[in-house]
Amino acid sequence: MIRVTEQLIDQIREHGRRDYPYECCGLLIGKFESDGRKTVLETYAISNAREDSAKRNRFLITPEELIKGERYVASKGLDIVGFYHSHPDSPARPSQYDLEHAWPTYSYIIVSSNNEGTTDLFSWEQESDRSKFNEEQIELSDKL
Numbered sequence: 397m398i399r400v401t402e403q404l405i406d407q408i409r410e411h412g413r414r415d416y417p418y419e420c421c422g423l424l425i426g427k428f429e430s431d432g433r434k435t436v437l438e439t440y441a442i443s444n445a446r447e448d449s450a451k452r453n454r455f456l457i458t459p460e461e462l463i464k465g466e467r468y469v470a471s472k473g474l475d476i477v478g479f480y481h482s483h484p485d486s487p488a489r490p491s492q493y494d495l496e497h498a499w500p501t502y503s504y505i506i507v508s509s510n511n512e513g514t515t516d517l518f519s520w521e522q523e524s525d526r527s528k529f530n531e532e533q534i535e536l537s538d539k540l
């Protein structure tokens with residue numbers, strides 16, 4: 397289960413809207429709780445590193461960007477608990493590409509975007525053998 401505020405969900409949706417028709421992506425920053433849940437305290441927007449032609453269907457975070465993000469997170473004493481990205485004009489479920497480029501433990505929030513804004517938003521967690529994703533429950537709260 398992942399805990400997140402409405403405000404952060406709005407930030408993810410806003411990023412998805414802004415980058416349409418391209419995929420947006422970013423980090424979910426927060427804490428791994430002792431009960432196995434994750435709490436998201438901040439989002440960290442990352443540019444889409446792919447070339448224009450591929451930007452529409454797959455996201456990629458460059459190692460440089462990830463290192464920069466990790467430094468930022470460490471400076472705040474927090475963890476990267478997951479990643480978010482958008483699926484322009486396609487459902488908010490992980491693609492085969494996503495499955496091959498994900499790691500268990502992290503949360504993957506995917507939002508579906510179109511020319512009017514964003515629609516479905518789901519969080520996914522990869523099975524420990526990396527064979528598939530399972531939907532993860534999102535617990536929305538006013539404040540954390």
Ligand SMILES: [Zn+2]
Pocket residue numbers: 454455481482483490491494506
């Ligand atoms: Zn994807």
